[in-house]
Amino acid sequence: MSIGLADTTLLRNAAYIDGHWVQAAKEKTFQVHNPATSDVLANVPDMDAEDARRAIQAAERALPEWRALSAKQRSQKLRAWYDLITEHADDLALLLTSEQGKPLPEAKGEILSGASFVEWFAEEAKRIDGDLLPSQAPDRRELVLKQAVGVVGAITPWNFPSSMITRKVSPALAAGCTVVIKPAEDTPLSALALADLAERAGIPAGVLNVVTASHGAEVGTELATNPAVRKLSFTGSTAVGKLLMEQAAGTVKKISLELGGNAPFLVFEDADLDQAVAAAMQMKFINAGQTCICVNRLMVQDTIHDEFVERFAAAVDQLTVGNGTEMGVKQGPLINRKGLDKVETLVTDAVGKGAQVVRGGERHALGGTFYQPTVLTGVTPTMACFSNEIFGPVAGIIRFSSEQEAVRLANDTPYGLAAYFFTRDMGRIWRVGEGLEYGMVGANTGRFVSETIPFGGVKESGIGREGSKYGIDEFLETKLLCIGGIEPLG
Numbered sequence: 180m181s182i183g184l185a186d187t188t189l190l191r192n193a194a195y196i197d198g199h200w201v202q203a204a205k206e207k208t209f210q211v212h213n214p215a216t217s218d219v220l221a222n223v224p225d226m227d228a229e230d231a232r233r234a235i236q237a238a239e240r241a242l243p244e245w246r247a248l249s250a251k252q253r254s255q256k257l258r259a260w261y262d263l264i265t266e267h268a269d270d271l272a273l274l275l276t277s278e279q280g281k282p283l284p285e286a287k288g289e290i291l292s293g294a295s296f297v298e299w300f301a302e303e304a305k306r307i308d309g310d311l312l313p314s315q316a317p318d319r320r321e322l323v324l325k326q327a328v329g330v331v332g333a334i335t336p337w338n339f340p341s342s343m344i345t346r347k348v349s350p351a352l353a354a355g356c357t358v359v360i361k362p363a364e365d366t367p368l369s370a371l372a373l374a375d376l377a378e379r380a381g382i383p384a385g386v387l388n389v390v391t392a393s394h395g396a397e398v399g400t401e402l403a404t405n406p407a408v409r410k411l412s413f414t415g416s417t418a419v420g421k422l423l424m425e426q427a428a429g430t431v432k433k434i435s436l437e438l439g440g441n442a443p444f445l446v447f448e449d450a451d452l453d454q455a456v457a458a459a460m461q462m463k464f465i466n467a468g469q470t471c472i473c474v475n476r477l478m479v480q481d482t483i484h485d486e487f488v489e490r491f492a493a494a495v496d497q498l499t500v501g502n503g504t505e506m507g508v509k510q511g512p513l514i515n516r517k518g519l520d521k522v523e524t525l526v527t528d529a530v531g532k533g534a535q536v537v538r539g540g541e542r543h544a545l546g547g548t549f550y551q552p553t554v555l556t557g558v559t560p561t562m563a564c565f566s567n568e569i570f571g572p573v574a575g576i577i578r579f580s581s582e583q584e585a586v587r588l589a590n591d592t593p594y595g596l597a598a599y600f601f602t603r604d605m606g607r608i609w610r611v612g613e614g615l616e617y618g619m620v621g622a623n624t625g626r627f628v629s630e631t632i633p634f635g636g637v638k639e640s641g642i643g644r645e646g647s648k649y650g651i652d653e654f655l656e657t658k659l660l661c662i663g664g665i666e667p668l669g
């Protein structure tokens with residue numbers, strides 16, 4: 180169906196393997212829906228392990244030539260891809276909103292943020308250097324080489340269908356690796372559009388492949404177990420990440436896991452409340468709460484609790500819910516029925532255990548998978564929304580009385596992705612910043628994501644980092660080259 184793209188070829192209904200737009204070997208397909216309207220957007224190939232093997236073989240064949248290019252040549256291809264992504268940003272954003280539901284300005288933000296990783300790694304490609312070590316033996320020279328890991332399997336979720344791909348693929352290609360991508364079932368169209376632009380950018384056949392599937396497990400398992408895949412980079416739930424880690428152990432693959440979060444947001448009594456409310460709104464309701472770094476537990480010090488709740492609820496009243504393509508909409512639908520059911524279950528559990536509903540608390544009158552922006556107070560650690568990733572527009576507020584209690588509550592989770600806190604006390608910024616067991620901590624800000632920072636978690640939130648000067652290491656092996664028998668100068 181037409182969704183109003185200026186460049187209609189960006190809406191692809193075939194997978195991309197070895198430079199060809201192909202159907203599944205068994206010719207099966209599945210439908211991709213718009214979550215705001217339930218319209219069918221496209222039918223794409225429903226691929227299985229056999230198709231995944233075809234893509235892996237293509238990536239294996241393409242590897243020697245791609246990694247043999249000079250860093251500058253790879254950089255130029257990535258730069259051409261970046262230029263095309265930014266040139267087509269409006270179309271890519273419309274496609275993203277259509278399959279995922281987030282408001283159009285947020286979708287455009289994701290496209291540009293995703294593109295910034297391509298630009299960054301196009302530059303980093305030229306800065307992969309090695310080392311010359313001081314040898315213990317006078318007749319030896321010891322060098323450290325950085326070499327491409329090999330074929331990479333990339334498995335991505337539906338909540339950031341475009342930027343989760345560019346964050347993995349651009350450092351992989353910059354390092355000289357080739358890639359097989361398996362996008363999420365709900366959002367394969369953004370991945371296919373990126374592949375279309377990669378083809379136009381002159382990225383050679385087999386270097387980047389996209390395998391679409393309606394049930395991730397089969398293709399995912401092939402990527403995790405096939406010996407030709409030397410690196411698995413996964414973004415998604417902690418449960419699936421653990422499974423893939425087990426599967427990848429069989430061939431001792433290098434792995435990166437970007438998994439679930441349970442972000443605390445601490446507001447101390449000396450905080451600038453305007454800043455804290457604005458940041459809490461942003462980091463709670465972005466993408467309708469379906470972001471791994473979304474605020475999951477809002478913790479507010481006793482003495483300012485009521486004032487914070489009043490101001491926060493007033494800000495929530497300003498949120499417009501609707502189809503993400505409509506002007507002024509700030510919150511779209513949830514991705515699917517399963518997501519809606521999870522949010523409802525968590526709210527019912529919290530209310531049943533004594534939480535008070537300050538705003539929302541029910542499905543939205545728009546029907547479908549729309550849910551009301553919701554504020555709960557009196558949330559405690561016994562409630563499921565304290566320990567589970569909510570992944571919806573529900574803000575549960577917890578009271579605390581002291582700094583120690585706040586940090587203890589914040590760390591009381593197996594997750595460790597992002598954390599935020601607001602205070603104007605410099606000593607506390609250091610103490611709390613160091614005390615929070617998280618991969619990323621924002622003090623007096625909710626915004627830190629960009630291509631320049633190392634994104635990733637600790638504990639059960641993951642392994643490895645994406646973005647920044649550290650991100651390319653995930654796709655490189657460190658190799659020793661020792662040259663012996665060097666006679667002294669006579």
Ligand code: NAP
Nearest residue numbers: 335336337362363364395396399415416419437438439471
């Ligand atoms: P998910 O269910 O784990 O799915 C993620 C990807 O894995 C999808 O492509 C999915 O395919 C595939 N998959 C599902 N089961 C699999 C299996 N048994 N073997 C191999 N692959 C499998 O996660 P999601 O619901 O899409 O995404 C939300 C989760 O991602 C949240 O927990 C969120 O916090 C996390 N996330 C983390 C980050 C981060 O950077 N840390 C960023 C974004 C999201 P299908 O779609 O076909 O099932």
